[in-house]
Amino acid sequence: MSDDYKASKEAFVSGMTGSSIWHINAVSLAAMLSVALHSALRTRLPPNRPLHLTSEVLLLVAPLLASVTIFANAPGMLCLILLIPTTLLLLLPRRESGTYLPSSVTHSRASSREGTALKDGALGTIRIPPLPSLTTYRSHMLFLTFICILAVDFPVFPRSLAKCETFGVSMMDLGVGSFVFSQGIVSAIPLVKNPAHLTDPLLPKLTSVLRKCSPVLLLGLFRTISVKGTEYPEHVTEYGVHWNFFITLALIPILQVLLHPLMVHTFVLEAPRTGLVSANKEGIISLTGYLAVHLLGLSTGTLVLAPTPSYFRRRQQALAHPRATPSRPRTPSSDSDSDDDAPSLPLPDPTSTEAPRRENDKTATELCSYAVLWWVCLGLLKLFGIGGGVSRRLVNVQYVAWVAAYNTTFLLGYLVLDLFFFPSPMSKSVYSPTSKLKVHPDPDVLKATRHLRGQDPGAGSAPALLEAVNKNGLVLFLLANVATGLINLSLQTMYMSDTSAMVVLSLYCFGISAIAWSCRHRRLWRF
Numbered sequence: 001m002s003d004d005y006k007a008s009k010e011a012f013v014s015g016m017t018g019s020s021i022w023h024i025n026a027v028s029l030a031a032m033l034s035v036a037l038h039s040a041l042r043t044r045l046p047p048n049r050p051l052h053l054t055s056e057v058l059l060l061v062a063p064l065l066a067s068v069t070i071f072a073n074a075p076g077m078l079c080l081i082l083l084i085p086t087t088l089l090l091l092l093p094r095r096e097s098g099t100y101l102p103s104s105v106t107h108s109r110a111s112s113r114e115g116t117a118l119k120d121g122a123l124g125t126i127r128i129p130p131l132p133s134l135t136t137y138r139s140h141m142l143f144l145t146f147i148c149i150l151a152v153d154f155p156v157f158p159r160s161l162a163k164c165e166t167f168g169v170s171m172m173d174l175g176v177g178s179f180v181f182s183q184g185i186v187s188a189i190p191l192v193k194n195p196a197h198l199t200d201p202l203l204p205k206l207t208s209v210l211r212k213c214s215p216v217l218l219l220g221l222f223r224t225i226s227v228k229g230t231e232y233p234e235h236v237t238e239y240g241v242h243w244n245f246f247i248t249l250a251l252i253p254i255l256q257v258l259l260h261p262l263m264v265h266t267f268v269l270e271a272p273r274t275g276l277v278s279a280n281k282e283g284i285i286s287l288t289g290y291l292a293v294h295l296l297g298l299s300t301g302t303l304v305l306a307p308t309p310s311y312f313r314r315r316q317q318a319l320a321h322p323r324a325t326p327s328r329p330r331t332p333s334s335d336s337d338s339d340d341d342a343p344s345l346p347l348p349d350p351t352s353t354e355a356p357r358r359e360n361d362k363t364a365t366e367l368c369s370y371a372v373l374w375w376v377c378l379g380l381l382k383l384f385g386i387g388g389g390v391s392r393r394l395v396n397v398q399y400v401a402w403v404a405a406y407n408t409t410f411l412l413g414y415l416v417l418d419l420f421f422f423p424s425p426m427s428k429s430v431y432s433p434t435s436k437l438k439v440h441p442d443p444d445v446l447k448a449t450r451h452l453r454g455q456d457p458g459a460g461s462a463p464a465l466l467e468a469v470n471k472n473g474l475v476l477f478l479l480a481n482v483a484t485g486l487i488n489l490s491l492q493t494m495y496m497s498d499t500s501a502m503v504v505l506s507l508y509c510f511g512i513s514a515i516a517w518s519c520r521h522r523r524l525w526r527f
Contacts, residue, residue: 184297
């Protein structure tokens, strides 16, 4: 690669000022509408007509590609194109999926805590019920990242969506924070399964995290060596001279355990690059902000992964008061049905293989309140000029609030789509129209219903392609980075026409989809 082309390429992706938050939201809305169209087809097509790889790519991946390229400056038009067929499909009758009989539920004043009471303060481990909307959210976020890391090198990708130099908002700025936020959500899994993990000894937890993160850290070091060795064009103010996103991704879980101290931002903007630390000042200083994003994602994970939003909170309270007097199991004659009073909660039966029943309507309500809170917080921060503007380079308070607001909103959107297209009393709180008391499905009927849903692969699950992407997300992210590097070393992407760029990007997207699809039944690497 010639020095002139390298310098031109670095200038091509540098000095950007970004777009607006509303434009980013409009571009992102296409992803949600593509899922709505896919869900409408799944609920209207006969059960013996499943969607295959090509149709999944056309419905779920092509809109993502179009939203950040040919329709990036007219996202409303793309949303309308996706919305019209979805609306027409909704006019058709739903596919029959069976009827829940009145005898399948039992009236009770006991809330979702009903079950085994606390015994000597002990807490058990639960199986986390599946949450298709979380799979859809994570997979779409990953695929949009795959697309953007290559598309940014082509003129067909608007410069307003490329990473900002210091302050501003853009799709790629948001992608980095969203990746960390979603990592935080899934890192809540061991805490939701057993909150006693919080009180486990620090050294074993740190050793476990180091073992899991070391391969990613090695990948980051390898990427630094390969970039320097091939003189690959790089944007120094993105992470620094030697730093990269893999190193950030590897160190955040470690910081979650150690809680890194806060650092100041003037060092990033003004300090000269005179040593190893100052040469990588963006990557080092931004760790604290990314840690905040990660922890907010973890907090969100304790809400959405648990059967009910208050489940983890109540188990934490029980963990904090292990010597509390055991409460008796609730009966239909109990007087209270509050979700927050009384110390009893549903502890798992060690012999049971069934996951607890979700109450996704409650989760959606609480997630909505957090989304509103974060948007209001961001508005107040911008109104009073706190933090100096949104900055991915600094990962300051406005950036953290923006990432939290965006991700909670779109996760809520996917959850609402799941509740709308795949309604079931088995995933919602149900109340008697006469007594106004909560009703609970009969356990035998619940098992039978899950069995019937299992016979219909499309019922209440995430799209198959997105399930596949979510299962091997980190491996696919690595492959996407390698493919991006090879394409940039082979082609002068900066000078390609829009037509040629769309051909290359379409083949690239289809290739990643095909790899994900072929590995959908096995996990290649656990992280």
